[in-house]
Amino acid sequence: MSQPRIPVIAIDGPTASGKGTVAQRVAQQLGWHYLDSGALYRLTALSALRSNTQLSDQERIAALAATLPCSFSGAAVRLSDLDVTEAIRAEEVGNAASKIAVLPAVRQALVGLQLSFRRAPGLVADGRDMGTVIFPDASLKIFLTASVEARAQRRYKQLIDKGFSASITDLSRDLEERDARDAQRAAAPLRPAEGAFVLDTSGMSADQAVAQVLRWHAQISA
Numbered sequence: 631m632s633q634p635r636i637p638v639i640a641i642d643g644p645t646a647s648g649k650g651t652v653a654q655r656v657a658q659q660l661g662w663h664y665l666d667s668g669a670l671y672r673l674t675a676l677s678a679l680r681s682n683t684q685l686s687d688q689e690r691i692a693a694l695a696a697t698l699p700c701s702f703s704g705a706a707v708r709l710s711d712l713d714v715t716e717a718i719r720a721e722e723v724g725n726a727a728s729k730i731a732v733l734p735a736v737r738q739a740l741v742g743l744q745l746s747f748r749r750a751p752g753l754v755a756d757g758r759d760m761g762t763v764i765f766p767d768a769s770l771k772i773f774l775t776a777s778v779e780a781r782a783q784r785r786y787k788q789l790i791d792k793g794f795s796a797s798i799t800d801l802s803r804d805l806e807e808r809d810a811r812d813a814q815r816a817a818a819p820l821r822p823a824e825g826a827f828v829l830d831t832s833g834m835s836a837d838q839a840v841a842q843v844l845r846w847h848a849q850i851s852a
């Protein structure tokens with residue numbers, strides 16, 4: 631008899647759509663594991679930036695991705711023995727992450743690491759291709775969106791709260807550029823998975839979005 635698969639809730643969507651917050655809270659409520667797949671792309675980008683590797687050098691960046699010396703404990707992220715929790719959130723690193731994410735060999739190099747997060751009793755995974763590529767058999771697939779204005783406001787607040795400087799105009803432009811790159815790339819472009827529930831969080835609080843995801847989860851588990 632085949633083993634039942636460990637359940638996965640896949641939450642995909644554009645930059646700053648709120649998927650990180652929603653996915654983390656859903657995982658917490660269910661007592662499941664959490665995968666922030668964007669952090670893996672950000673860690674790879676940070677490694678490339680720190681080693682002065684050209685962001686178009688697919689071979690070297692894929693090698694960095696395949697041997698990422700990263701570890702996660704709670705909200706803290708480490709690269710080798712350095713705490714990079716804050717460093718990977720900088721806009722420069724996010725933009726670099728979206729540039730290296732177009733490289734198929736880099737995406738391939740991160741597949742095994744992402745799959746290793748699937749542990750009992752379940753996983754909530756957020757990213758761009760969780761439902762389409764990494765966990766196509768996810769029990770629930772969600773596509774979270776929000777208007778560019780709502781997302782730029784959220785990102786602005788996050789950055790200011792963390793002590794980074796920011797401008798709404800620059801952030802909106804960066805978000806649009808990053809959305810275009812994520813949606814138009816040939817490898818694993820950002821799009822809703824087949825059968826995904828689409829949730830527009832523009833006028834919604836994080837609590838409301840979490841409650842909706844949990845309702846869908848309860849419906850499909852019933």
Ligand code: C5P
Nearest residue numbers: 645667668669671727728731757758759
């Ligand atoms: O989600 P986050 O903004 O942290 O991701 C950073 C970048 O990594 C995204 O702009 C996207 O290009 C890339 N990414 C991806 N696939 C994922 C997660 C992130 O291509 N599953």
